[in-house]
Amino acid sequence: MNHKHKQYRGYLIDLDGTVYRGTESIPEATDFIKRLQDAEIPYLFLTNNTTRTRQMVVDKLAGHGITATVDQIYTPSLATRDYLLDKADTKKPLSVYIVGEIGLYQALLQAGFVLDNEHPDYVVVGLDNDLTYDKVKKAVLAIRSGSNFIGTNADKNLPNEEGLVPGAGSVIAFVEAAVQKKALYIGKPERIIVDMALKQLDVARDDVILVGDNYDTDIKAGINSALDSLLVYTGVSTKNQVAQQPIKPTYEINDLTEWKL
Amino acid sequence: MNHKHKQYRGYLIDLDGTVYRGTESIPEATDFIKRLQDAEIPYLFLTNNTTRTRQMVVDKLAGHGITATVDQIYTPSLATRDYLLDKADTKKPLSVYIVGEIGLYQALLQAGFVLDNEHPDYVVVGLDNDLTYDKVKKAVLAIRSGSNFIGTNADKNLPNEEGLVPGAGSVIAFVEAAVQKKALYIGKPERIIVDMALKQLDVARDDVILVGDNYDTDIKAGINSALDSLLVYTGVSTKNQVAQQPIKPTYEINDLTEWKL
Incomplete structure (x- = not known):
């Protein structure tokens, strides 16, 4: 080069x-x-990666000899937060239903969004190692009742020590099949x-x-x-x-x- | 007419x-x-419907004033059983990994197929109201390692008293996304x-x-x-x-x- x-x-x-x-x-x-x-x-x-909090990523980087601050970590969890902050009405906090892990929950809840399992403004779906049918059903019923549908990132697989395991994009595909429409994707x-x-x-x-x-x-x-x-x-x-x-x-x-x- | x-x-x-x-x-x-x-x-x-056993269907019909025997009930659980019996080698029982409910489990286990969570001959995926990420991960890793992939039926949704909830076809779409290939479908x-x-x-x-x-x-x-x-x-x-x-x-x-x- x-x-x-x-x-x-x-x-x-x-x-x-x-x-x-x-x-x-x-x-x-x-x-x-x-x-x-x-x-x-x-x-x-x-x-x-949306599953880790920024502090968890900072700690992981430290383990590789790299010093970083939480402000230097940017993920679809944060980008979803910032996207929703742009959409938010100043009068009333946006409500969300989340399928995801601590990284996604923390980013959205610290921003002041409120949880609503039934009629949220936005359903946000990402990777969740504790995914259940019931969580997906709630997401599907909400989107079918008019909630907006966000997918954190389209990665269908994730390499780990077990092999290529299902990624966020596969979880989102599950919801997309059941609502018969595509998510708005946020991540790379x-x-x-x-x-x-x-x-x-x-x-x-x-x-x-x-x-x-x-x-x-x-x-x-x-x-x-x-x-x-x-x-x-x-x-x-x-x-x-x-x-x-x-x-x-x-x-x-x-x-x-x-x-x- | x-x-x-x-x-x-x-x-x-x-x-x-x-x-x-x-x-x-x-x-x-x-x-x-x-x-x-x-x-x-x-x-x-x-x-x-693959979730109920034949006896459960017979009982449901009785509740509607209809007499039936278990031999008169035919489902993708039974058709998967019969399809696999056709494929089975007489020397060694086929091994299966099942994502599904009692109707599917009973049909396949009563036929003599053995369960294998890691390297089954066939992965059979159907509707499972107790679906977890871990169950899907096991299915995905097995199919990626060479197991055959069967989907019971393609119905993306199921109407119930809550609305249109995710059907077998949506669960199968989750696995299909993660293995990047299509299931062989059995049902109508x-x-x-x-x-x-x-x-x-x-x-x-x-x-x-x-x-x-x-x-x-x-x-x-x-x-x-x-x-x-x-x-x-x-x-x-x-x-x-x-x-x-x-x-x-x-x-x-x-x-x-x-x-x-």
């Missing part, structure tokens, strides 16, 4: 596959984050989460680059948001897969040592 | 919407079943269940008619199986809906008093 690339003034950085691989650290990424810190370049970690590769993250980063779109390992979520999020993108081959996407894509990432590298700030 | 229709020597009869509506009886249907009994014409009740409108029911009824295909209230399941099952069909307007399908269908039922009636044996 051409090392004389544009100098970016802000970074949106994926986590799993980019900064670490599950419990495994990626030293080149740890070093890259240190370089960003030394150069005082602002960045956010942009992950599609949708533009919504990128727009919301840019607001929080407070750097002009043209000066920001999105870094990730997954063409279908990270790079497509860049493409959908008119944001430059950097694909790093330390995670799920392979060079062969990306070679077949009609739209390429702005840059491709083997690991983050190749990237000069 | 022309009352001088062909004389049928066997009947396959849907239940909900045709013989009763939930807890409500349909007297014209009760009378029709009595006429079949008096004329000694063989028939089976052909329902897509598939031909498989009709072929299996005809074997049990033991009357030639040309002499059998399928009676039901639902164009998308009952009548399509007739069409897919080259079986004559009788749509009775006492359930979900309306005349307007059926008028828009390119292929019509063989006969259409308002209620079963209009049908002469």
Whole structure:
């Protein structure tokens, strides 16, 4: 790649596959984050994981030798919060019904939204390892009665130590089948989460680059948001897969040592 | 309609919407079943409900004043059993992993199939009011490791006193999203269940008619199986809906008093 690339003034950085691989650290990424810190370049970690709170993500990063603050963590839980805050009437707090875990609950409840199991303004569906038929039934009945339907992120699978287990996108597909309509998706590769993250980063779109390992979520999020993108081959996407894509990432590298700030 | 229709020597009869509506009886249907009994014409009740055992269905029919034996009840649970018995090697019993309720469990376990949560020959997915993420995860990991994938029936919704709640087809859509392939469906409108029911009824295909209230399941099952069909307007399908269908039922009636044996 051409090392004389544009100098970016802000970074949106994926986590799993980019900064670490599950419990495994990626030293080149740890070093890259240190370089960003030394150069005082602002960045956010942009992950599609909605199950963890921001503090839980901060703690996980600390385990990989990376110092971060909760304000640097941005997820579909936060983006859904910010999307709903934009929609909220100042007179009456929005009501929500949530299918999800602590990361999603905390983001929405701390923002002042109230829970309503029957006639919420919004039904928000994400990954829930304690999912039951009854939770989905409540979501379906509410959406069929007129509640708006948000899906946190479309990832159909999640790699873990057991294999490829069902992700948020599969849970959302369950609800979509039963309500016979599609959710409004918030997470990568949708533009919504990128727009919301840019607001929080407070750097002009043209000066920001999105870094990730997954063409279908990270790079497509860049493409959908008119944001430059950097694909790093330390995670799920392979060079062969990306070679077949009609739209390429702005840059491709083997690991983050190749990237000069 | 022309009352001088062909004389049928066997009947396959849907239940909900045709013989009763939930807890409500349909007297014209009760009378029709009595006429079949008096004329000694063989028939089976052909329902897509997999959650009840045959005895539970017999008891429900008794509550509507209809005498039936367990041998007269045929469901995707039984059709899955018969389909798997056809596939079974005589040397080793087939292993199954089941997402479903007592009706499905009983049909498969009484046939001698053994349960295997990890590497079953077949994963069979149906409606389960006690569905959990963990049950679906086990199904997904097994199918991804090579198990065959059967869906009992494609009904996305089920009407009950709460509204249109998620049906088997929505649960199967959850698994399909996570394994990224389609199930083999057994229930109406598939031909498989009709072929299996005809074997049990033991009357030639040309002499059998399928009676039901639902164009998308009952009548399509007739069409897919080259079986004559009788749509009775006492359930979900309306005349307007059926008028828009390119292929019509063989006969259409308002209620079963209009049908002469």
